[in-house]
Amino acid sequence: MTAIKTEVAGPKAGPPPGVTRRPVKDLRASQKRAGWVMLAPALIHAAVFLLLPMVMLVALSFTDYQFLGAYHWVGVDNFLQLMSDDRWRTALLNTVLYTLVTVPVAMAIALLIALGLNSGIRARGAMRVLYYMPQVTATVAVATVWLWIYQPDVGLANSVLGLFGLPPQGWLTNPNLSLPSLMLVGVWQGLGAKMVVYLAALQSVSRDQLEAAQLDGANRWQSFWNVTWPALGPAHFFVFVTSTIASFQVFDLVFVMTKGGPGSSSTVMTYEIYEEAFQGLKLGYAAAQSVVLVVLIGVFTLVGLRLQKVSSDA
Amino acid sequence: MPRPHAAPGRRGRGVYVLTAVMALGAVAMVAPFVWMLLTSLKSPSELTEFSWLPEQLRFQNYTEALTAAPFARYFLNTALLTIGQTALTLAFATSAGYALACTPIRGRKTLNAFVVILIMVPFYAILIPEFLVVKSIPFFGGNGVTGQGGTGWLNSWWGLIIPHAIAPIYIFLARQFFVSLPEELAEAARVDGLSEYGIFVRIMLPLIKPAVITIAVFQIGAAWNSFLWPLLITRDDSLRPIQVGLAIFSQDPLNVQWAYLMAGATLAVLPMIALFIAAQRYFIEGMASAGLKG
Numbered sequence: 143m144t145a146i147k148t149e150v151a152g153p154k155a156g157p158p159p160g161v162t163r164r165p166v167k168d169l170r171a172s173q174k175r176a177g178w179v180m181l182a183p184a185l186i187h188a189a190v191f192l193l194l195p196m197v198m199l200v201a202l203s204f205t206d207y208q209f210l211g212a213y214h215w216v217g218v219d220n221f222l223q224l225m226s227d228d229r230w231r232t233a234l235l236n237t238v239l240y241t242l243v244t245v246p247v248a249m250a251i252a253l254l255i256a257l258g259l260n261s262g263i264r265a266r267g268a269m270r271v272l273y274y275m276p277q278v279t280a281t282v283a284v285a286t287v288w289l290w291i292y293q294p295d296v297g298l299a300n301s302v303l304g305l306f307g308l309p310p311q312g313w314l315t316n317p318n319l320s321l322p323s324l325m326l327v328g329v330w331q332g333l334g335a336k337m338v339v340y341l342a343a344l345q346s347v348s349r350d351q352l353e354a355a356q357l358d359g360a361n362r363w364q365s366f367w368n369v370t371w372p373a374l375g376p377a378h379f380f381v382f383v384t385s386t387i388a389s390f391q392v393f394d395l396v397f398v399m400t401k402g403g404p405g406s407s408s409t410v411m412t413y414e415i416y417e418e419a420f421q422g423l424k425l426g427y428a429a430a431q432s433v434v435l436v437v438l439i440g441v442f443t444l445v446g447l448r449l450q451k452v453s454s455d456a
Numbered sequence: 457m458p459r460p461h462a463a464p465g466r467r468g469r470g471v472y473v474l475t476a477v478m479a480l481g482a483v484a485m486v487a488p489f490v491w492m493l494l495t496s497l498k499s500p501s502e503l504t505e506f507s508w509l510p511e512q513l514r515f516q517n518y519t520e521a522l523t524a525a526p527f528a529r530y531f532l533n534t535a536l537l538t539i540g541q542t543a544l545t546l547a548f549a550t551s552a553g554y555a556l557a558c559t560p561i562r563g564r565k566t567l568n569a570f571v572v573i574l575i576m577v578p579f580y581a582i583l584i585p586e587f588l589v590v591k592s593i594p595f596f597g598g599n600g601v602t603g604q605g606g607t608g609w610l611n612s613w614w615g616l617i618i619p620h621a622i623a624p625i626y627i628f629l630a631r632q633f634f635v636s637l638p639e640e641l642a643e644a645a646r647v648d649g650l651s652e653y654g655i656f657v658r659i660m661l662p663l664i665k666p667a668v669i670t671i672a673v674f675q676i677g678a679a680w681n682s683f684l685w686p687l688l689i690t691r692d693d694s695l696r697p698i699q700v701g702l703a704i705f706s707q708d709p710l711n712v713q714w715a716y717l718m719a720g721a722t723l724a725v726l727p728m729i730a731l732f733i734a735a736q737r738y739f740i741e742g743m744a745s746a747g748l749k750g
Contacts, residue, residue, distance in 0.1 A: 169646070170560060176652030177559025181567070184552035184622050191586060191619045192574050198585035255481065263475040271736060272482035275489065278732040278739065279725040280681035282699040286706045286721050287492045290714055296506045298491055330485070338743045391580040394683050398703050412580045419584050420688060432581040439578050 220430035252336035277334030553630025
């Protein structure tokens with residue numbers, strides 16, 4: 143196997159002749175020291191760029207900080223103001239709606255694809271690559287492609303509708319359609335990762351149990367519900383939590399394709415935070431919005447945990 | 457609807473129908489990329505009204521796109537950003553994972569729980585304070601010792617690369633793999649007099665090579681595709697990565713030159729597609745093992 147060099151690294155003298163081990167106490171101390179040295183850069187990095195910002199976020203949300211000039215402690219004013227902010231309310235509703243639609247729909251489609259790929263069809267390796275491809279490509283780049291596809295006069299989407307004799311749509315210009323158009327892209331791009339997790343889970347379903355179910359006369363549907371479905375619990379949970387967290391943070395699509403418009407029809411929480419903070423320079427206010435975003439993500443994650451518990455207890 | 461678990465003995469027409477349905481779905485999934493490629497090869501006159509295929513392949517769109525916007529510079533910037541973040545992550549996330557898994561430091565369990573909690577921190581929510589932290593790095597960009605008075609790491613390679621490298625998820629992934637290695641290996645090396653760092657670099661790290669590659673491909677993907685952070689902290693083209701360049705180029709929908717935009721988009725996605733095809737095992741197994749172990 144690996145060749146192990148026997149020289150002692152560093153300036154310390156080698157062990158006295160005949161003794162191959164340093165004293166146990168010294169050894170543990172040096173192991174500990176090395177552990178901290180190896181951990182330190184990552185810990186400092188996390189403290190500065192994750193932990194400190196978390197603390198600052200909460201503090202900022204109680205101020206009227208505006209980037210320049212003095213700022214004041216304003217208590218819960220920002221949060222009170224949020225409640226009567228129509229644009230923010232629309233953004234919040236749109237984000238929740240986007241999550242409630244894209245997450246379950248994409249989970250269902252991804253599971254169907256995984257079942258299809260897991261059922262002994264031809265060319266599954268190649269197909270798996272194709273289904274996963276949107277996942278590895280940058281959201282900004284694919285958003286520009288969809289911007290072109292959704293163009294009203296020369297876009298692919300309306301031409302495809304035309305093939306079926308359907309009238310052209312204002313995909314991104316009709317306020318009733320702009321958010322669903324973004325959802326379609328979100329579902330499309332997120333299928334790959336979910337499918338892969340489901341595929342791995344399906345491959346771990348016990349063959350013996352499936353065969354036993356078939357011997358007992360269960361049809362495919364019954365053996366799916368009674369054997370496969372219960373085994374998918376952890377995969378559902380993982381997919382639900384990761385994709386909920388991701389869809390609450392949808393931004394790139396909105397930025398490139400609609401800028402939240404027309405009006406506020408397709409705006410989302412992250413886009414409003416970006417606008418308030420970096421266009422309007424209302425950093426305190428935007429920090430309060432960010433706190434709401436964190437809380438909502440936390441609530442949805444807990445709901446996921448709960449559902450997982452309920453289904454595994456049942 | 458695809459049937460779950462086709463019975464082994466019952467292959468036949470069902471398999472072909474299912475294969476056809478799945479293939480149709482797969483084609484639909486990549487259709488936008490095909491459309492992107494076709495558009496990038498059409499002449500301007502073909503883009504004023506709808507057409508399916510280009511009359512002739514106009515490859516000069518690519519060279520013209522490179523002069524319409526500094527895509528070559530953007531591309532280089534993205535490459536540098538990606539290399540920088542990946543190097544940092546590979547050096548420090550794996551060593552932190554090793555420390556958490558294999559060294560007897562005090563509070564290891566607490567630290568590990570801490571890392572898991574940090575994985576959950578939503579990046580978009582801490583955007584504002586993170587921006588302020590980066591602006592207030594002392595002694596950079598005209599800042600004094602208190603971190604005030606200048607621009608800190610804003611509009612610099614430091615700010616572009618460092619804050620989003622070494623994400624906790626990579627520390628966690630590395631730790632999961634190190635935990636599964638037998639302790640005797642390190643012991644044997646220790647008896648032979650190898651230093652603790654030597655054990656990590658020469659013995660343990662090579663043993664988790666698949667995990668290291670998985671971490672690398674995920675970090676490369678995250679860096680190559682990153683958008684909002686570079687958008688916020690870069691002010692000029694000498695630092696802007698390609699995703700930011702593309703987004704800016706696309707933001708004038710009335711005058712946008714679609715052929716050039718699609719040529720730029722092709723350049724922006726091609727390296728990741730190539731990496732994915734070359735290393736798909738690591739993308740897919742990494743995703744799957746994160747899902748099942750996590």
